[in-house]
Amino acid sequence: MRILITGANRGIGAALDSALSARGHTVIGTARGHPEYQELDVTSPASVAALAERLEGQPLDALICNAGVYLDKGHNLADGFPAQMWADEFAVNVTGVFLTVQALLPHLQQAEAPRIMIISSDMGSDARAPGGSYIYRASKAAALNLGRNLSVDLKHLGISVGIYHPGWVQTDMGGSGAAITPDVSANGLADRLDALGPGNTGCFEAYDGEPLAF
Numbered sequence: 001m002r003i004l005i006t007g008a009n010r011g012i013g014a015a016l017d018s019a020l021s022a023r024g025h026t027v028i029g030t031a032r033g034h035p036e037y038q039e040l041d042v043t044s045p046a047s048v049a050a051l052a053e054r055l056e057g058q059p060l061d062a063l064i065c066n067a068g069v070y071l072d073k074g075h076n077l078a079d080g081f082p083a084q085m086w087a088d089e090f091a092v093n094v095t096g097v098f099l100t101v102q103a104l105l106p107h108l109q110q111a112e113a114p115r116i117m118i119i120s121s122d123m124g125s126d127a128r129a130p131g132g133s134y135i136y137r138a139s140k141a142a143a144l145n146l147g148r149n150l151s152v153d154l155k156h157l158g159i160s161v162g163i164y165h166p167g168w169v170q171t172d173m174g175g176s177g178a179a180i181t182p183d184v185s186a187n188g189l190a191d192r193l194d195a196l197g198p199g200n201t202g203c204f205e206a207y208d209g210e211p212l213a214f
Contacts, residue, residue: 002111003193004028004060006100007067009037011171012119015186016064023190028055030067042067042096052103059110062193064117065097070173072135086135093139098146108159115160115196117189118147122165122206127213144204144214151202160201164192167207180207 003020007013008029017029030040030051038054041047069092071085097118108114122128124140147163154161166185170178188207195209204212 001061002026002028002059003062003064004030004038004055004104005064005066006030006040006042006096009034011173012166012169012182012185012189013064013066015182016066016189019183019186019190020193028060040067040100042100043091045099048099048103052107055104055107058107060104060107060114061111062115062117063101063104063108064119064189064193065100066119067096068093068119068173070133070136072133073173075133075135077132077134081134089135089139090142093136094142094146097143101150105154105157105159109157113160113197114158115162115193116147116150116154117193117196118143118161118163119166119189120144120147120163120204122212125204125213148202148204148214155198155201158198160196160198162192162196162201163204164189165204165206165212 003025005013005016008017009031017027021027029037031037032041040051069089071089072081075081120143121140123137124144144163147161151161167180168174168178169185170176170181185207204214206212
């Protein structure tokens with residue numbers, strides 16, 4: 001498959017790049033300000049459009065919307081979560097996903113069995129609401145909702161959409177005390193990408209295939 005990954009320069013994105021390349025796939029990684037990757041700022045409509053233009057005529061078998069931020073980690077309800085932080089976090093975690101999908105739809109439609117993988121989190125599940133991390137939780141819930149609705153609207157085009165929790169991963173975002181390594185998460189997600197198709201489009205699953213409550 002020919003696969004594009006947003007935010008491929010570090011963490012889960014970099015591990016996905018390695019895992020999928022090792023399986024023989026052609027991977028196009030994107031990042032901001034890293035010359036070894038395709039330039040992409042998912043918050044910038046112009047940057048997203050420029051990427052689509054550079055890839056003109058090239059089919060994409062899969063798009064992995066991985067780029068994300070967790071800016072409100074450790075904030076408290078009394079004086080945290082400023083308004084601009086809400087805007088900035090949603091710009092990456094939600095709007096950035098939509099803009100990327102929208103711009104690359106023509107490329108996906110050129111493939112035989114195209115699929116979109118949206119990296120959300122079980123922190124976006126209404127069934128798991130222990131409090132705190134309000135912006136991140138809300139943005140990942142919105143990404144989940146976005147993916148579910150895209151799965152309906154894109155089904156007639158033959159494009160399958162899955163939404164996934166990568167696990168609690170040992171990255172800058174997850175911290176060194178997290179449960180699993182990026183390689184474990186990435187290989188599980190690679191398996192989920194292989195399994196994604198019309199029969200399970202709209203699914204919300206963990207990296208290991210466990211179905212998650214919406």
